[in-house]
Amino acid sequence: MPDIISEVARRRTFAIVSHPDAGKTTLTEKLLYFSGTIQAAGTVKGKKGGKFATSDWMDIEKQRGISVASSVMQFDYRDHVVNLLDTPGHQDFSEDTYRVLTAVDSALMVIDAAKGVEAQTIKLLNVCRMRHTPIITFMNKYDREVRDSLELLDEVESVLEIRCAPITWPVGMGKTFRGVYHILKDEVIIFTPGKGPLDEVEIIKGIDNPRLDELFPLEIDQTRMELELVRGASHPFVLDEFLDGTLTPVFFGSAINNFGIREILNALVDWAPQPSDSAAIQRAVSPTEEKFSAFVFKIQANMDPKHRDRIAFLRVCSGEFTRGMKFKHLRLNRDIAANSVVTFMAQGREQVEEAYAGDIIGLPNHGNIQIGDSFSEGELLSFTGIPYFAPEMFRIVRIKNPLKIKQLQKGLQQLGEEGAVQVFKPLNGGDLILGAVGVLQFEVVASRLLNEYGVEAMFESTTIYTARWVSCDDAKKIADFEKNLTNNLARDAANSLAYLATSRVNLDLTMERWPELRFHATREHA
Ligand code: GDP
Numbered sequence: 440m441p442d443i444i445s446e447v448a449r450r451r452t453f454a455i456v457s458h459p460d461a462g463k464t465t466l467t468e469k470l471l472y473f474s475g476t477i478q479a480a481g482t483v484k485g486k487k488g489g490k491f492a493t494s495d496w497m498d499i500e501k502q503r504g505i506s507v508a509s510s511v512m513q514f515d516y517r518d519h520v521v522n523l524l525d526t527p528g529h530q531d532f533s534e535d536t537y538r539v540l541t542a543v544d545s546a547l548m549v550i551d552a553a554k555g556v557e558a559q560t561i562k563l564l565n566v567c568r569m570r571h572t573p574i575i576t577f578m579n580k581y582d583r584e585v586r587d588s589l590e591l592l593d594e595v596e597s598v599l600e601i602r603c604a605p606i607t608w609p610v611g612m613g614k615t616f617r618g619v620y621h622i623l624k625d626e627v628i629i630f631t632p633g634k635g636p637l638d639e640v641e642i643i644k645g646i647d648n649p650r651l652d653e654l655f656p657l658e659i660d661q662t663r664m665e666l667e668l669v670r671g672a673s674h675p676f677v678l679d680e681f682l683d684g685t686l687t688p689v690f691f692g693s694a695i696n697n698f699g700i701r702e703i704l705n706a707l708v709d710w711a712p713q714p715s716d717s718a719a720i721q722r723a724v725s726p727t728e729e730k731f732s733a734f735v736f737k738i739q740a741n742m743d744p745k746h747r748d749r750i751a752f753l754r755v756c757s758g759e760f761t762r763g764m765k766f767k768h769l770r771l772n773r774d775i776a777a778n779s780v781v782t783f784m785a786q787g788r789e790q791v792e793e794a795y796a797g798d799i800i801g802l803p804n805h806g807n808i809q810i811g812d813s814f815s816e817g818e819l820l821s822f823t824g825i826p827y828f829a830p831e832m833f834r835i836v837r838i839k840n841p842l843k844i845k846q847l848q849k850g851l852q853q854l855g856e857e858g859a860v861q862v863f864k865p866l867n868g869g870d871l872i873l874g875a876v877g878v879l880q881f882e883v884v885a886s887r888l889l890n891e892y893g894v895e896a897m898f899e900s901t902t903i904y905t906a907r908w909v910s911c912d913d914a915k916k917i918a919d920f921e922k923n924l925t926n927n928l929a930r931d932a933a934n935s936l937a938y939l940a941t942s943r944v945n946l947d948l949t950m951e952r953w954p955e956l957r958f959h960a961t962r963e964h965a
Pocket of ligand 1 (some may be wrong): 457458459460461462463464465466579580581582583692693694701835
């Protein structure tokens, strides 16, 4: 029997967080290439155009002819098992994107160095900060004219509230990009585009090595000057601070040119944490416990209307999953036959026989599984920390055929429980309101209402700007609030009270006027 402790110790589960076009797809492909998972890496071409955009990884699958599941990839590197989870962006951005971050132990942040910190990165980093997720940073596209490197670090520190510890430092940029200086190893790794994982890389020891002056007289002096400044302005790498999520090691490179990839893989293996304890209401669950346990962080509906199947993505929290074993869906108190369980491998489609903490397994189902559901071999566990996020987009739902109101309500109830969209019922009895963080969520709901519930729904825009869940220990205060602001209040699928604000100013004013109440931007799954 494999030793659970050593299996857990060699697991690394992470997600790439970035703004669209920063290079996530390219980097994913290069990570697979440098880990030896795929044989050749080419240029990742144009983005998807279809209405229901598939994951970026589907694109890789098509282009490379390799078999990758849509959103989870497992590969081996230096005798470690690495699980890479996709955080869909573009029109795919949804609450699931956020929730993926509740299933990882670390994150790799990719920044387009010509652009700096962008909107989607800020949103995703907010979730990482909430969870103290360790972050590794990759400054991408140094083969182009990019922004000043010190300025980029400064922006990361001030906007994302995380200290930067540069591990490498660029020598030049754009047409004069010469390589990176590895601060910890005191060596310059020379840039040559397109080197593969097996090619030799030229390395020059020592930043004061005269060979560097011969090769790049202009750039190396500049780099030495910058390094003086860096020493004063940035922070040394301290592993514990990285693991706390307060400090990020920063690497520079160019994903498309295969430059800087190996350093990232090594940082993941050497520094990123193995799976740690998972919090359940009952107790903390250690990854090395013998008994299997897991929770659902994402549900992916099959877009094919002929198939109603959905896949629930489970993160294994403890124990050993083996093919054919039985485990329990705790909310429904029902046994699951595990022979239907699928695993996600980047190489080949072979059925995986076992999974350990940190691994992701997929459970096909017909809609009876919800986000946040827990599974075990029998012990009652309710894993916590899988939040709902305050929506940023709202639509009022109307139906063409009023006789279908029952089906509409049933459909929205189920879609709401599943986490596909948030459903708010106004206290004043008005039309149902849908809330989402990405527009695709509304399209998915419209299509599923039609295909699965036979309801043709129309969505209209609203003046709502954002929502906050409201709580207070004093029931009387809440009752007062409900009475005074009935027209701005609603209950969600879990019956939690939410304030629907029409603007930032409106929200601030309301919070000021009701100081005894707490306004929450996230809500934990019940
Ligand atoms: P994603 O949207 O984050 O998945 O980004 P992609 O990986 O699709 O990359 C967006 C664009 O940036 C594509 O045209 C890539 O070819 C390009 N790109 C990615 N990495 C680099 C790089 O290191 N240098 C340059 N010049 N372009 C890059």
